[in-house]
Amino acid sequence: MAGCLGVEGGGEGGTEGSGEGTGTTGGSTSGGGSPDSIVFGQPAAQTGQWDFLQPGVSQATDAALQNINDAGGPLDTEVELVRRDTGVNPQEARTVVTQLVENDGASAILGLFSSEINPLWDFLQEQRTPVVTPWPGSTFLDTRGGDKGTPENLDDDEWVWRTVVGDTVHTAGNAKRTLDEGYETIGVINGNTEGERSYVEGFLAPYEAEGGSVAQRVEVGLGESSYQSALERLFGADFDAFLVSLPQESAITMLSDWADGGYGGQPVLSDTLGTQAVIDQVGDALNGAWAASPGQSGPNYDTFEQAFQSAGDAEVNAWSPPAWDAMHVVALAIERAGEATPEAIERNLGPVSGGEGTAVSTFAEGKEALANGEEVNFEGAATPTNFTRHGNVFGSVTISVAKNGEFTEAEVIPAEDVRGFVEEGEY
Numbered sequence: 001m002a003g004c005l006g007v008e009g010g011g012e013g014g015t016e017g018s019g020e021g022t023g024t025t026g027g028s029t030s031g032g033g034s035p036d037s038i039v040f041g042q043p044a045a046q047t048g049q050w051d052f053l054q055p056g057v058s059q060a061t062d063a064a065l066q067n068i069n070d071a072g073g074p075l076d077t078e079v080e081l082v083r084r085d086t087g088v089n090p091q092e093a094r095t096v097v098t099q100l101v102e103n104d105g106a107s108a109i110l111g112l113f114s115s116e117i118n119p120l121w122d123f124l125q126e127q128r129t130p131v132v133t134p135w136p137g138s139t140f141l142d143t144r145g146g147d148k149g150t151p152e153n154l155d156d157d158e159w160v161w162r163t164v165v166g167d168t169v170h171t172a173g174n175a176k177r178t179l180d181e182g183y184e185t186i187g188v189i190n191g192n193t194e195g196e197r198s199y200v201e202g203f204l205a206p207y208e209a210e211g212g213s214v215a216q217r218v219e220v221g222l223g224e225s226s227y228q229s230a231l232e233r234l235f236g237a238d239f240d241a242f243l244v245s246l247p248q249e250s251a252i253t254m255l256s257d258w259a260d261g262g263y264g265g266q267p268v269l270s271d272t273l274g275t276q277a278v279i280d281q282v283g284d285a286l287n288g289a290w291a292a293s294p295g296q297s298g299p300n301y302d303t304f305e306q307a308f309q310s311a312g313d314a315e316v317n318a319w320s321p322p323a324w325d326a327m328h329v330v331a332l333a334i335e336r337a338g339e340a341t342p343e344a345i346e347r348n349l350g351p352v353s354g355g356e357g358t359a360v361s362t363f364a365e366g367k368e369a370l371a372n373g374e375e376v377n378f379e380g381a382a383t384p385t386n387f388t389r390h391g392n393v394f395g396s397v398t399i400s401v402a403k404n405g406e407f408t409e410a411e412v413i414p415a416e417d418v419r420g421f422v423e424e425g426e427y
Contacts (some may be wrong), residue, residue, distance in 0.1 A: 028080060034075045038340045040330065041082050041100030043111035048087035049222065049247040050113065053272070055314035057134060057323045058083065060111065060304070063311035064327035071364035074334035082106065090119045094394055101129050105341050108330045110323070114138030115194045117160060124159060129342040130349065131160045132330050134322030134382075137167035137271070138198040146391025151350045154343060161349055161391035163329065163382060164322040165294045165415075170271060171202030172418035173397025174292035177411065178268055179210055183241035186268070187234050188217040189227075189254065190245035199245040199270045206418075215239040220254075222247060227254040235370045242267035248272060252281040259285035273319065274400040286402045293318040294382065295396030295412055296327070300361035304381030316399075327381035330352050332366045332378055353378050354386040383415075 041060060045054045047159060061081065069078050082104045086093040093116040100106040114136040117124065121144070123170055124131060144162035147153075178186065186207070190196045195221075204214065216237035220230045231254070234242065242265050244251055251273050258267075259282055267289035269278075274291030296318075298304070304324045308316060332352040337344035351357075352366070357375030360366040366376045378385050383395035397418060399411040 015068065034077050035340050036077075037080055037105075037108045038074060038077050038334065039080045039082060039104055039107045040327070041084070041097075041104055041106030041109050041111075043086045043093055043096045043100070043109065043116070044083050045088050045113070046083075046085035047090065049249060050088050050272075052248060052275075052277070053317055053319055056317040056320040059314040060134075060257050060308055060320040060323040061314075061327055063304075063307040064324045067307055067309065068327065068331045068363045071362070071367055074331045074363075074367075075338070075340060077165075077340070079331065081110075086112075086116065088113050088115060090116050094120055094123060097124070097127065099401055101127055107334070107342050108132060108345050109136065110326050110330065111196065114140065114198055117141070118194050127174045128154075128159065128346075130330070132326045132349065133160070133162050133343075134164050134319045134326050136162050137164065137202070138194065139166065139202050140169050140198065140287050141392065142166055142388070143390055146387060146389050147346065147350050149350070149389035151347045154346060157346055158391070159346065161387060162322075163318060163325040163380065163393060165383060165386060165395045165397075166392055167199050167202035167271075168205070169394060169415070170292050170294050171199055172206040173399070173413040174268065175207035175210070175212070176239060176413060176418065177292060177399050178207065178243075179212055181241075181266075183239075183266060183268075184211065185213050185239045186246075187215055187237055187239045187242035187265070189230060189234050189242060190217070190219055191222050191247060191250060192219050192299045193222065196245040196247070196270070197291070200243065203243060203245075210214050215232050220246075220250075222250045223399065224250065224253065225287070227257050228261065230254070231258055231261060239265065241268050243268045243270075244268040246273075248275065248277060252278055255282045255286065259283060275317075276406060279402055279405055279407065284403045286404075287404075288402065289401055290410065291407065292397050292399050294322070295398040296321060296382065298381040298383050298385070298395070299359075299379045301381045321382035325378075325382050325385050325412045328363055328366075328380065329378050329385060331363050332360075332370075332376060335363075335367055335370050336376070342403070349391075350387055350389075352376050 084096045109131040269291035271293040333348035357377040358369045383393040397413040400407040401410040
């Protein structure tokens, strides 16, 4: 693998290292020219309740690193990646971000989940280092983040950008599917953390706006050995479908209890639950359940897929293409800026991701176009990567339905059908 990949705590789908990072001092330059090194930092979910998703994101990131460095790197400099485990714990994430910025000299942060970003918002603003992340769906970010459409003015910037569509987009798609199927009254069971609550709020806003109603909502702790009492409370009300927003391990326990108890009803699942592991553990009772997740609607998904498959044997998930996009848009921002400082990256993320520039799908194409004096418009794998002024992107929604022991794609809801539920903040 070109470049240097430092990994703390091991992990799958990527290269393991000593856990001490690269020991570099960052990739800043002043007045142009090539820096000695360019470091990107990646906070990672190598342990904890979301660790099953990290291999696909690590492999996508590694494939992008290869693609970028094979093309000579931004400013003709090899990019180094430092990956450190946070366990998706806010306090550990704070420590990791500090290490990446102060010790490893990272010019950009390529990670962090909603449950890390939201409580650390003020801290992240103080770092003044762009966070370009494939993870967070939180509605908290619908009107926070980005450069507010004024790339040269850092005074109004909020330093967080996401290359994955927010919960408001694919939860609106899920709500639309639920109403289209005739389920006008639902129950809700969700975890007591920010990400799980955010998913529910993103679902309920369009669902209730279009005439749906909630008969019962139950919030539960994570990692319980049984959810029978919570199910008894939930099914004490009358409804036809119920929304589940829990991490995978807790959802498997709860849905197994639901199946064993014969409660019935139509399960509607949050985005991370449309996985083979859930069906394998819960069984045939889950047939007919569906999950809505960010669609693979980027114009250059095929470019990503080929590189991803060549990089390892991890399973692609909905957050893999956004990880590829995050790496590329940051590298192109450096190339356009002519320097690798956090401020330079922040000023150039918007300009390289939208507008009337030459459409490019790889760093090599963008580097060549910029060398020829052209503006560029990076079109990604997950979405077209046209950031709004709040640092958001839009894409389609994929509905996957459980049938015969697996989830299969049943419907794709175009971005245009759910776009109205989000304050766009056009760039």
